[in-house]
Amino acid sequence: MPELRFEAAEVRVESPDLDGERTILGATTLTLTEQRIGIIGSNGSGKSTLARMINGLITPTSGRVNVDGLDVARRGAEVRRRVGFTFTDPAAQLVMPTCVEDVELSLRRTVKDRVRRKQVALETLARFGLAERAEVSVHALSGGQRQLLALAGVLATEPDVLVTDEPTTLLDLRNTRMVGELLFSLPQQLVLVTHDLDLVRRCDRVLVVEDGQVCYDGEADAAVEHYVRTVSEP
Amino acid sequence: MTESPTSTDETPTTRSPRLDATDLALVAAFAALIAVCSYLAAIPMGGAGVPLTLQGFALLLTGALLGPLRGTAAVALYFVLGIAGLPVFAGHAAGPGVFVGVTAGYLWSFPLMVLAVGLLVKYVLRGRRTNPVLVFAACVVGVVINHVGGIIGMAVVLHVGLLEAAAFDAPYWIGDFIKAAVAAVVASQVHRAFPKLLARRA
Amino acid sequence: MTVGLYRAGDTVLHRLPVGVKLFGLAVLSVAIVAVRGPLLAAGFLALAVALALIGRLDLPSTARALRAVLVIAFVVALLQWWLFTFDRAVESLLDLVSLALLALTLTVTTPTTETLDAVVRWIRPLQRFGLDPERVALTIAMAIQALPGTLALAQETRDAARARGLGRSPRAYLTPFVIRVVARAHETGDALKARGLGD
Structure with missing residues (x-):
C-alpha cells in the first residue's frame, strides 16, 4: 500500500471576524500505510480538511504531506493522478451531461484514442452496474446511482488511493450498503471519511478528529467507542 | 458543505493568468445562471415587447461577482448555448434569431455591460464590494450601457431615430433599476460569504 | 430544458x-x-x-x-x-x-452538438492566445450539465423561502440561490482538480 505521510502538517485560514488566523487543523504527524483507513469526527472537526490534504486540494500552511514521497504541495498534479477523491454530493462533481461522457472525461488523460476511451468508459460503467444508464442524463439517476457514477468516474483511471468524503451521507440504507460493499471490495488503499459507524468498523485503522486535532488513532472498535464517549460527555 | 475551507489556489509554481478548474466551473455555473434567470418567469411586456425576466439581474450579478474576464467569458458561453439552439434566451427563445430581432441591441450590449460592471467592482470598489450602495452604482453603469445598446439596436432594425427608439425603451428603466438594486444587495452578500471570489488571479 | x-x-x-x-x-x-x-x-x-x-x-x-x-x-x-x-x-x-x-x-x-463542436473547432487557431479548445469544450459541457441542476436549485431555494414564510421577498431566495450556485461551482472546481483535470 502507498505511504501517506503527514509531517507536522497544519492548516490555518485568515478569519475575517477574528482579525487573524483560525486553525482548521493543528499540526498533525501521521504515517498511514494500512489498506482501509477510516476518519470520523463531528461536523467542522477538520476531518474533511485532513482528507483533502491527501491529494493537495488543501495544502498545509506549514509542515508537509507526502504520498509515497511525493510532496502534495509541490507535485500536486502527479499526486492527484495517483489519489482519487470523491465528494459527499455527487451532483457537484459530475460535470458532463451523460454518464458515459462523465467517465470519458476522467479518462481523457490516460486514454488518448477516442473510440477506445468510450469503450473503456462503457466497461467501467458495466463494472459499477450502470451499463444501461450510459447515455442517460446524470440528472435522471437516483442518488445511489449518482454516487456510484462519481466513484466510477474516479476509479476509471485506476488510482492507487481512493479518498472518499462522506460517500453515504446522502444515501438511503439500501444504497449505503451497496456503496459500502463496493468500497470494501476495492483492491486500492481506501481513506474513508464518514459518519457511518457501522461502515467505519470495517476499517483497519481509524482516526478520530475533534477540534482540529487527531484525538484518537487506532483499531476501529476502540476508536468508535472513544468517539461515542466524547460525543456523550457534556 | 461549509465545513471545509475552500481549497487553496493551485500550487505556487503555476502562477499564470490562466483560468483554473474552479474558474472554469464558475464561468459554466454563471452561464447556466443567466440561462435559468432568462428562462424563469418570462413575462412578455407591451411597448416594444421586451420580455421582463431576471436576465438583467443575472447579468449584473455575473459582472459584480466574477469580475471582467470570467464574467465576459460567462456571457460568451451563454451566447454559444443560445446560438446552438438551447432555449436559454428570454421567453424561451433559442437560436441566433434574438441577435437580429428588435431587441438585438440589448443582447449585443451584454458583454460590454458585464465587462463594465466587472471592471468597476473589481478595480474601483475592491474591498468596498460588500457595500450594496456602491455595488448598485456600478450596476447602474451596466444598466445604462444595456439601454444605450438596446436603443441603438431598435433605431437600426426599425429605421427610426434615436429619440423615438429611446421612447420605446423608456418604460423599462424603472424595472431595470429595481433589478440593479436587487443584484447589488445579493452581490454584496455573496461577496461577504465568499471573500476570495474576486481575489482569485483571473 | x-x-x-x-x-x-x-x-x-x-x-x-x-x-x-x-x-x-x-x-x-x-x-x-x-x-x-x-x-x-x-x-x-x-x-x-x-x-x-x-x-x-x-x-x-x-x-x-x-x-x-x-x-x-x-x-x-x-x-x-x-x-x-x-x-x-x-x-x-x-x-x-x-x-x-x-x-x-x-x-x-x-443539431446543438454540431454547433458546439464547430465552436470548439473555430477556437483552435486562438490557442496561441491561451484559449485551450479542450478546456472550452469542457466548460461548455459543464454549463449544459448545470442547466437542469441550476433550475432545480432555484426552485428548491424558492420553496425553502416560502416554507419559512418569506416567499414574497425575492431577496430571501435570490441570495441563498446564488450562494449555492457559487458554492457548487467551487465544489465542482475541487472535483475537477481532484480528478486531475484542472492542472
Missing part, C-alpha cells in the same frame, strides 16, 4: 456546414435591415419562406416558435404606422418576420 428546437432531417440545409449557415444568416440579416422599402422586404420574406420550405419546417411548430416574435412585430408595426407611414409599418413587419424565420430555419436544421 436541454431539448432544443432541432428536427432531424436530410435536406440540403441539414447537410450544409453550420459555419456556412451562420455566415449566410448574418449576411441576409444585414441585407434585410439595410435594404429599404416594402417591396424588397416582401422579396426577402419570400426568400425566407422558401428556405424554410427547403428545410422542411412544419407549420404548427414554426407558428409556435414564432408566436412571440409575431406579437412583437405587430405591435411594432402598429407603432410605426401611428408614428410614420403605412409603408414603414409594412416594411418593419415583413423584416422582423423574415429575420425570425431565417434564424429559426437555421436552428431547426442544425
Whole structure:
C-alpha cells in the first residue's frame, strides 16, 4: 500500500471576524500505510480538511504531506493522478451531461484514442452496474446511482488511493450498503471519511478528529467507542 | 458543505493568468445562471415587447461577482448555448434569431455591460464590494450601457431615430433599476460569504 | 430544458456546414435591415419562406416558435404606422418576420452538438492566445450539465423561502440561490482538480 505521510502538517485560514488566523487543523504527524483507513469526527472537526490534504486540494500552511514521497504541495498534479477523491454530493462533481461522457472525461488523460476511451468508459460503467444508464442524463439517476457514477468516474483511471468524503451521507440504507460493499471490495488503499459507524468498523485503522486535532488513532472498535464517549460527555 | 475551507489556489509554481478548474466551473455555473434567470418567469411586456425576466439581474450579478474576464467569458458561453439552439434566451427563445430581432441591441450590449460592471467592482470598489450602495452604482453603469445598446439596436432594425427608439425603451428603466438594486444587495452578500471570489488571479 | 428546437432531417440545409449557415444568416440579416422599402422586404420574406420550405419546417411548430416574435412585430408595426407611414409599418413587419424565420430555419436544421463542436473547432487557431479548445469544450459541457441542476436549485431555494414564510421577498431566495450556485461551482472546481483535470 502507498505511504501517506503527514509531517507536522497544519492548516490555518485568515478569519475575517477574528482579525487573524483560525486553525482548521493543528499540526498533525501521521504515517498511514494500512489498506482501509477510516476518519470520523463531528461536523467542522477538520476531518474533511485532513482528507483533502491527501491529494493537495488543501495544502498545509506549514509542515508537509507526502504520498509515497511525493510532496502534495509541490507535485500536486502527479499526486492527484495517483489519489482519487470523491465528494459527499455527487451532483457537484459530475460535470458532463451523460454518464458515459462523465467517465470519458476522467479518462481523457490516460486514454488518448477516442473510440477506445468510450469503450473503456462503457466497461467501467458495466463494472459499477450502470451499463444501461450510459447515455442517460446524470440528472435522471437516483442518488445511489449518482454516487456510484462519481466513484466510477474516479476509479476509471485506476488510482492507487481512493479518498472518499462522506460517500453515504446522502444515501438511503439500501444504497449505503451497496456503496459500502463496493468500497470494501476495492483492491486500492481506501481513506474513508464518514459518519457511518457501522461502515467505519470495517476499517483497519481509524482516526478520530475533534477540534482540529487527531484525538484518537487506532483499531476501529476502540476508536468508535472513544468517539461515542466524547460525543456523550457534556 | 461549509465545513471545509475552500481549497487553496493551485500550487505556487503555476502562477499564470490562466483560468483554473474552479474558474472554469464558475464561468459554466454563471452561464447556466443567466440561462435559468432568462428562462424563469418570462413575462412578455407591451411597448416594444421586451420580455421582463431576471436576465438583467443575472447579468449584473455575473459582472459584480466574477469580475471582467470570467464574467465576459460567462456571457460568451451563454451566447454559444443560445446560438446552438438551447432555449436559454428570454421567453424561451433559442437560436441566433434574438441577435437580429428588435431587441438585438440589448443582447449585443451584454458583454460590454458585464465587462463594465466587472471592471468597476473589481478595480474601483475592491474591498468596498460588500457595500450594496456602491455595488448598485456600478450596476447602474451596466444598466445604462444595456439601454444605450438596446436603443441603438431598435433605431437600426426599425429605421427610426434615436429619440423615438429611446421612447420605446423608456418604460423599462424603472424595472431595470429595481433589478440593479436587487443584484447589488445579493452581490454584496455573496461577496461577504465568499471573500476570495474576486481575489482569485483571473 | 436541454431539448432544443432541432428536427432531424436530410435536406440540403441539414447537410450544409453550420459555419456556412451562420455566415449566410448574418449576411441576409444585414441585407434585410439595410435594404429599404416594402417591396424588397416582401422579396426577402419570400426568400425566407422558401428556405424554410427547403428545410422542411412544419407549420404548427414554426407558428409556435414564432408566436412571440409575431406579437412583437405587430405591435411594432402598429407603432410605426401611428408614428410614420403605412409603408414603414409594412416594411418593419415583413423584416422582423423574415429575420425570425431565417434564424429559426437555421436552428431547426442544425443539431446543438454540431454547433458546439464547430465552436470548439473555430477556437483552435486562438490557442496561441491561451484559449485551450479542450478546456472550452469542457466548460461548455459543464454549463449544459448545470442547466437542469441550476433550475432545480432555484426552485428548491424558492420553496425553502416560502416554507419559512418569506416567499414574497425575492431577496430571501435570490441570495441563498446564488450562494449555492457559487458554492457548487467551487465544489465542482475541487472535483475537477481532484480528478486531475484542472492542472
